[in-house]
Amino acid sequence: MTSEDKRYTRLRWQVFLSATVGYGIYYVCRLSLNVVKKPIVDSGTLTETELGIIGSALFITYAVGKFVNGFLADRVNVRRFMSLGLLAAALVNLILGFSVPSGVFIALWAINGWVQSMGAPAGVVAQSRWIPDKQRGRFYGVWSASHNIGEALTFILVAAVVSAAGWQWGFRAAGLLGLAGAAMLALLLRDSPQSCGLPAPDAAQHAKEEEKSVWEHQKEVLRNPAIWMLALASAFMYISRYAVNSWGVFYLEAQRDYTTLEASSIISISSICGIIGTIVSGFVSDWFFKGSRNAPAVIFGVMNVIGLGLFLFGPATHVCMIISMVVFGLAIGALICYLGGLMAVDIASKKASGAALGVVGIASYVGAALQDLVSGMTIQAGKTEGVGYDFSVVSWFWLGAAILSVLFTLLVWTLSVRRK
Numbered sequence: 001m002t003s004e005d006k007r008y009t010r011l012r013w014q015v016f017l018s019a020t021v022g023y024g025i026y027y028v029c030r031l032s033l034n035v036v037k038k039p040i041v042d043s044g045t046l047t048e049t050e051l052g053i054i055g056s057a058l059f060i061t062y063a064v065g066k067f068v069n070g071f072l073a074d075r076v077n078v079r080r081f082m083s084l085g086l087l088a089a090a091l092v093n094l095i096l097g098f099s100v101p102s103g104v105f106i107a108l109w110a111i112n113g114w115v116q117s118m119g120a121p122a123g124v125v126a127q128s129r130w131i132p133d134k135q136r137g138r139f140y141g142v143w144s145a146s147h148n149i150g151e152a153l154t155f156i157l158v159a160a161v162v163s164a165a166g167w168q169w170g171f172r173a174a175g176l177l178g179l180a181g182a183a184m185l186a187l188l189l190r191d192s193p194q195s196c197g198l199p200a201p202d203a204a205q206h207a208k209e210e211e212k213s214v215w216e217h218q219k220e221v222l223r224n225p226a227i228w229m230l231a232l233a234s235a236f237m238y239i240s241r242y243a244v245n246s247w248g249v250f251y252l253e254a255q256r257d258y259t260t261l262e263a264s265s266i267i268s269i270s271s272i273c274g275i276i277g278t279i280v281s282g283f284v285s286d287w288f289f290k291g292s293r294n295a296p297a298v299i300f301g302v303m304n305v306i307g308l309g310l311f312l313f314g315p316a317t318h319v320c321m322i323i324s325m326v327v328f329g330l331a332i333g334a335l336i337c338y339l340g341g342l343m344a345v346d347i348a349s350k351k352a353s354g355a356a357l358g359v360v361g362i363a364s365y366v367g368a369a370l371q372d373l374v375s376g377m378t379i380q381a382g383k384t385e386g387v388g389y390d391f392s393v394v395s396w397f398w399l400g401a402a403i404l405s406v407l408f409t410l411l412v413w414t415l416s417v418r419r420k
Contacts, residue, residue: 008198011190012130016139018188019123020146022082025181026119027150028158029089030058030112032174034246035159036167038253038260043167048383050102052376055246057106058113059369063362065117070358071218073121077195082126083185085118090178097172120361121354124341128353129192132201137293137342141282144337148278148329151245151271153177159264218355226415227344231360233408234339235367237301239401240308241332242368243394244270244325247375248311254389256316266321270329277333282342284334293346294413297338301406303331308402312395339409340364371401 033055040046046054073081092112096105123143131139154174162170193200221227244267252263277300285293307328314320344356375394382390 004198007196008193011193011196011198014188015126015130015190016143018185019082019126020143021149022086022146022181022185022189023119023123023143024146024149024153025177026086026089026116027147028154028174029086029093029178030116031151031154031245032093032158032170033058033109034249035154035260035264036162036170037247037250039162039167045099046102046105048380049376050106052373052380054102054106054109055372055376056369057110058116059242059365059372061110061113062117063365063369065114066120066361066365067358069117070121070354070356070361073118073125073354074218074352077191078122078126078129079185079189079191081118082122082189083182085115085122086178086185087182088112088115090175090182092175093171093178094175097168097170097175099168117361117365120341121357124345124357125354126189126191128345130190130201136345137282137286139282140342140345141337142279144281144340144342145275145278145333147336148271148274148333151274152268155249155264155268155271159261159268163261218352221347221352221355221359224347226347226412227356227359228363229408229412229415230339230343230347231363233297233301233405233412234335234360235363236401236405236408237304237332237335237339238364238367239371240304240398240405241336242371243375243398243401244308244311244328244332246372247379247394250379251391252321255391256321266318266325269322269325270332273326273329274333274336277330278337279333281334281337285338285342293338293343294409297335297343297409298406298413300331300334300338301402301409303327304335305399305402305406307331308399312391312399335405339405343412367401371398 033051037051041048041051089112092108092115096108100108123146127136127139127143158170158173161173190196248267248270249260249263252258252266253260256263258266281296281300285296289295307324307326310320310324311328314324339360341357341360344360345353347356374397378394378397379389379391382393384390
């Protein structure tokens, strides 16, 4: 191995690891609100409907931002782009660690949604620039575990801080961790091999793709029906995903009588299992399905339906809740990898990886925004003074979305077969 090869390998791993850890910290700055919802409602600071509007505001700006920033990420220096986004998210969390009016809260959380949308496109584009195609599945799968790393940190670390010091310190802890993550990205992430004086991986393909402009490759993404079917499958999967992430702790507290720490611990099981599911997903598709993601995506989609069904309609026992979160976590971890980006990146050109992720991303987070808004209003509508909450309607909304995600994944598979 030449000195150039050694340098390329070292920098590739540096980019990959910093992007993975950095995006995990992005998630801490995004999910901090989910841990403190019940204490905020109990303190009288915000109502359930206001929380739904706040959560929806993040998802709407995140959805639009992911589309716009996906197209931008194909053209910019991803090190600056990703570190600046995390810096801004950290500052928003630090401000919310102090009492602010509900209108200001909504505005700041909407800003957080936009800057959050800078993280995933930058991470994916960095991988497209540094990782050879034949290794894409396994690297992308491990990188996608950053979602679950961030979720686990939030539901364990931030929940512990909230339990010990109050909900304001949940935001402050997330903000301080975000500042550290932004500094790490600025120091360690690299834009591309060429920016470091190294050749691009898959040089022959790179040269061929240079025959077209970035915009021409991006237009091909917009014209591809498989990308749009994939976007819908991901949107419905994100409704089921954020049903648990956004309202799982609240559901267990209000419906199952768990404490905040107990409920957060159970939800954290899905995040931990999601890490396993995400990491395994890339290796499974690369090794056992020869790079095809269609069949494993359907299999994990069915697992998502089963896990969520157990969580919402299974026996009210600790064992059932734990099993449901294990199955749900493994499934969502894999589906984030497949539906949330990898299948779109497989279809698109390397020069339009950000655009492909942007199309899937805007659909996914429109679904997530719809979920938070509908869930907040439906949960409050089912609230009865002195009795509690009726979750029957919202439970079917969450489970129905998981079923529709499987059906659209089957449509993507059908389109792929027809194209071949």
